Amino acid sequence: MATELHRPVSHDVPPAAGGPAAVRVAGLTRAFGGRPVIDGLDLTLRPGEFTALLGRSGCGKSTLLRVLAGLDREIAGTVLVPERRAVAFQAPRLMPWKRVWRNVLLGLPGRPGRAIAEAALEEVGLRERSGAWPKTLSGGEAQRASLARALVREPDLLLLDEPFGALDALTRIKAQRLVAELWQRRGCAVLLVTHDVDEALLLADRALVMRDGVIAHDTPVALPRPRDAGDPRLTALRSRLLAELGVDTPASAETA
């Protein structure tokens, strides 16, 4: 159950590969009951880069993310991650028995004061709910609190597992903008798992498609921000990514 965090999830000696990296994965394999879900996967994330990881449901995105978070260590291969990393899951996963600000501070070393939590909550526009019980938060508010909890750790790597998946369309747009803003301010490497191609194109510097246990497609998204989903330059990229995901009709169809 308990994992020793703040330590690289590594097995072998780190390969002295070129360039700075926020994540270095080589030959990663993770199998469930003999069936490999991740099968010899290589991946390097650069510091400060916003990467979107796309893939069909069940292709192993969450599994990869959990490995990077150090939550799943029944792996083979090399995984190097920064010591300071944070996760926001699809469900906010706030401890219902702790008030919001205590949730934000949970697991921080030392004895941080409430002011630290409130500064992080301020960033996500939730300061006035600092003393509330999680049960009284709306879905979007809870997700923002979860984001504050991740950010207060000042991570070098922020892992987001479909954090907008459970939000309604309007709240999702706001939350996406918030994440883009926070990322630009913090400058940490972000890995955003999503099944939404438009979301990936809106937010990321780089889009990955996972298939058959490996990164099957890797493309930069070199467009200035803020971006508009209707930008014609995105159309070609969108159809390419949808094709990689196995969806042929680019405009109308949407991955599930």
Added chain:
Amino acid sequence: MSISKAPPDISPVSADVPPDVPSAVPSAVPTAIAPELRPVVPVSARRRPLPRWLRRTTGPLLLLAAWQLLSATGVLRPEVLASPGTIAGTAADLVSSGQLPSAMAVSLQRVVFGLLLGGAAGITLALLSGLSRLGEDLVDASVQMLRAVPFVGLIPLFIIWLGIGEAPKVTLIALGVAFHLYLNVYAGIRGVDEQLIEAGASLGLSRRALVRHVVLPGALPGAMTGLRYSLATAWLALVFGEQINASDGIGFLMTQARDFLRTDVIVVCLVVYAFLGLTADIVVRALERLLLQWRPNFTGR
């Protein structure tokens, strides 16, 4: 998806349509009949004939009145059941003579000791088997096996082992308490949401911190349920335990009263048992309100 109230086929209101056709323009949906509307009455405006506590006391009071009536008319003879009036008098006598207060103190003390002892044992075992696989393998099987024995059936053994003093009575209570707490705390620990544990681990909590900040608070609702059950069992065990050669306590008062056919004293003792049980329940409820206020639960209307 089928929409039954699809708009009627409004043909184009153009020149080639005869003008004498009932015009579809003014009322867009000519076939729809306006339904009758009724107000949604706000809660505050709903008439409350009586305050809640008054409504709730009416039933028991009526019952008491009926009982008194039956006793007064001689239908209910005093050897069968004394009248409420007699019982009230007896209670007053027992209180003023100091008999009832001292008996209550003795019985209460037994329950408290039994609760503390059984609580400590039950919670310790539950933590052992809830938090570690090894503990589970060692403890849980044994407890589940022993649970099949009705604990009241152990009275003869307790008398042989522990004599007839306080020890067998307290042990009996402790046993009943320990089982309930064990089962509920253990189930509570094992029922903690795996996702929250994973979230805690992702925040860098050590194993100790996970137990303290995630597992134990998550098991608290179960523990409170266990406490409620174990209190109920504690009173039951007290009644049984005090039938063993007690020389004091409420059970002793009752045994004595039985020998003298004093149904009034017996009823007073029963009322005292009920009163103590109710008080304990109120205490636990208050504790739950305090400790479980984070829970999104239904409070009733």
